[in-house]
Amino acid sequence: MAKTADRKKKVDCLSRMMAVRDALDVINGKWKLMILISISDGNSRFREIERSIPKINSKVLAKELKDLEEHQLIKRTVIDGYPVLIEYTATDYVMSLEKVMDSLYDWGVNHRKKIFAK
């Protein structure tokens, strides 16, 4: 293979890695996708989300919600009244993650099958 082609290949490989890394930086960790699934599923209150995700705790949830809001994947709305209520909702941008979540779901289901088949 020519050197230029070789260099091109390396760049392709690198840029693929970088894009995947960019994506992972946003959705990494144990909790982010779980929270997005929960909210997309209709859970909107802090406690509600907390209860819907086994083993999560409020400190972690609060931190992750902030991260997700920064990345514009969820919206935090304050509803005045006594007591003040907070509502978390999925933004349109979450839709762009659909393929990622679906493919992860499919693969997870399949992988579990594979493991238990042994």
Added chain:
Amino acid sequence: MAKTADRKKKVDCLSRMMAVRDALDVINGKWKLMILISISDGNSRFREIERSIPKINSKVLAKELKDLEEHQLIKRTVIDGYPVLIEYTATDYVMSLEKVMDSLYDWGVNHRKKIFAK
């Protein structure tokens, strides 16, 4: 909504979370997907893979390669001779991750565009 429907919804939400979690357990961390990309791209020797991934170090690479082998995503082959050579190759099972990697790639590219657009 009826209680049974409510319960069903909860179960669906939970099982979706669990499958996604199962998938993440296998490919999480900074390095696993990068390594898979590198090997799929044709890098097969330890040092070759190491050089292809910016900032990785041999301790981490060795550990991740073991993990990936356990999950049957790569194969480690010993080639006798002096010195003994080792070859890492992607298994067929990696193909099943194609959708996951592609969707992450697409999303990463798009997300980066979005960020720099501001």
Added chain:
DNA sequence: GTAAGCAGTTACCTAAAAGTAAGCACAATG
């Protein structure tokens, strides 16, 4: 004869992620 390459391992250290437990101020519920 020394440097670099092969495929890692070892011991040690740091940083980041995650978990624990308690508490805030106020309201409605039992």
Added chain:
DNA sequence: CATTGTGCTTACTTTTAGGTAACTGCTTAC
């Protein structure tokens, strides 16, 4: 009148992931 629920925060500890540097034994190239 004690408990529960609201949406978190704080201080602290543990766990995990990741990073650094040096070294192995043997080979080929400079």
